[in-house]
Amino acid sequence: MKITIENNEAKFLFRIADTSLILAQRMAELCSNAPFLEEDIAISNCSLDLFGRAEELYKIIATIEGNKFTPDDYVFRRNEREFFNIKLVEQPNEDFAWTITRQFMHDVWAKEVFTQLSSSKNEELVGLCSKVLKEIEYSLLHSRDWMYRLGLGTEESNKRTQDAIDHLLKYVEEIFNFDDLDKEYFSDCANIERVWQEEINRVFSEINIERKEIQPLSMRDFRDGFHSEHIGHLLSIMQYLPRAYPDAKWS
Amino acid sequence: MxxxxxxxxxxxxxxxxxxxxxxxxxxxxxxxxxxxxxxxxxxxxxxxxxxxxxxxxxxxxxxxxxxxxxxxxxxxxxxxxxxxxxxxxNTDWLSEATKAKMMADGISPPTDDNKVVTCPNCKSTNTKIISKFGSTPCQSFHSCNDCLEPFNYFKCHR
The missing domain is CATH 3.30.300.130 (Fe-S cluster assembly (FSCA))
Structure with missing residues (x-):
């Protein structure tokens, strides 16, 4: 099955939907593996929100595309180069500080993204935004809170958080290299970056974290389906069952 | 509302x-x-x-x-x-009667912006949050400072 995307709005929405899906899958890896029980539940809950968000976005995409494919097709039948998530969210759960930093950076971005999409002409999308924004706010409460606990915790937790930030910042630049499609569907692209930088810098300055000059990796843009090496491993686990047993159904 | x-x-x-x-x-x-x-x-x-x-x-x-x-x-x-x-x-759609049923069943019902959370066991409002995430997406986990009962709270969601 070759998945095709015809419509510009669908093409744009894949960036948001795939980002939700891939982050959800990353966090699901921590279900039963988080450092302690409450955190296990918290991460799994946030992961569920993201899976739900992705599912609803794929439904909207499917409608726009005339229901040629189902949300399941989009999730399980595409290859690496056909995913359009930001590279930040496919980075592995190397360390708890990575998980939290990745979440915080994503949540700040997602909040402004869905705020802007609330004024979309697509009514289904507007309805989804009003739900999603509440969930993002809750996730942000959790990830921001952890940034403070880690940054201001011990020497070790501060160091690991600084390491996580130094690494993950390499994947940030592409997020703000907006193209024509972004400009068509976001109401104010520049504001997405402004809001993000302000909030990240504000929090870093309060938790003894230094915002270093980070050289972005010279990798091609996620908007063209380019990724870091991690996506393939992630997809191989996520897509294993429907690929091995096509059209398998729970009975 | x-x-x-x-x-x-x-x-x-x-x-x-x-x-x-x-x-x-x-x-x-x-x-x-x-x-x-x-x-x-x-x-x-x-x-x-x-x-x-x-x-x-x-x-x-x-x-x-x-x-x-x-x-x-x-x-x-x-x-x-x-x-x-x-x-x-949103949780404003839960009626007072529904909230009373939850309270009787040991789940603290949603209150205005989660400010005051009542213990379903002894009805004290001297309670603390243990985890912002509970056993279901719509609940968080709390405990009572007076009777020490741990309980679920149905989060206010607007």
């Missing part, structure tokens, strides 16, 4: 739906939870519109199955279930 008047054109079907318990909080039913938004009929077909509590609520699919099962049991053969996301579900 968002209050949406529901036109209960088919009271009999609404009664049947009120027999379907919430799979995660069985003390209340799906109508009380506010997830049933509309009931329509087209000839013999019954169309029930529901809205999820949270976008990733794992009970979403179960809601549909339970509703379908109940209506088939009541003799409706053709049941269609639609989902709507707008207006977004």
């Amino acid at each position: 968002v209050v949406i008047d529901i036109n209960k054109k088919y009271p009999e079907i609404w009664e049947f739906l009120a027999e379907v318990p919430d799979p995660e909080i069985p003390i209340i039913n799906l109508v009380e939870l506010g997830v049933v938004r509309n009931v329509e009929k087209e000839g013999d077909k019954v169309i029930v519109t529901i809205t999820p509590t949270y976008t990733g609520c794992p009970a979403k699919k179960l809601f549909e199955d339970l509703i379908r099962e109940k209506l088939i049991e009541k003799g409706f053969e053709d049941v269609q279930i639609d989902t709507t996301l707008s207006p977004a579900w």
Whole structure:
């Protein structure tokens, strides 16, 4: 099955939907593996929100595309180069500080993204935004809170958080290299970056974290389906069952 | 506060739906939870519109199955279930009677912006949050500073 995307709005929405899906899958890896029980539940809950968000976005995409494919097709039948998530969210759960930093950076971005999409002409999308924004706010409460606990915790937790930030910042630049499609569907692209930088810098300055000059990796843009090496491993686990047993159904 | 008047054109079907318990909080039913938004009929077909509590609520699919099962049991053969996301579900749709049922069952019901959380065991408001995430997406985990009872709180969601 070759998945095709015809419509510009669908093409744009894949960036948001795939980002939700891939982050959800990353966090699901921590279900039963988080450092302690409450955190296990918290991460799994946030992961569920993201899976739900992705599912609803794929439904909207499917409608726009005339229901040629189902949300399941989009999730399980595409290859690496056909995913359009930001590279930040496919980075592995190397360390708890990575998980939290990745979440915080994503949540700040997602909040402004869905705020802007609330004024979309697509009514289904507007309805989804009003739900999603509440969930993002809750996730942000959790990830921001952890940034403070880690940054201001011990020497070790501060160091690991600084390491996580130094690494993950390499994947940030592409997020703000907006193209024509972004400009068509976001109401104010520049504001997405402004809001993000302000909030990240504000929090870093309060938790003894230094915002270093980070050289972005010279990798091609996620908007063209380019990724870091991690996506393939992630997809191989996520897509294993429907690929091995096509059209398998729970009975 | 968002209050949406529901036109209960088919009271009999609404009664049947009120027999379907919430799979995660069985003390209340799906109508009380506010997830049933509309009931329509087209000839013999019954169309029930529901809205999820949270976008990733794992009970979403179960809601549909339970509703379908109940209506088939009541003799409706053709049941269609639609989902709507707008207006977004919120805890203002829970009535005072529903909240009282939750409290009696040991789940602290949602209060104004989560400011005061009451212990369902001793009714003290001297309580603390243990985890912002509880056993279901709609609950958080608390404990009482007076009677030491640990309990679930149904988060205020607006």
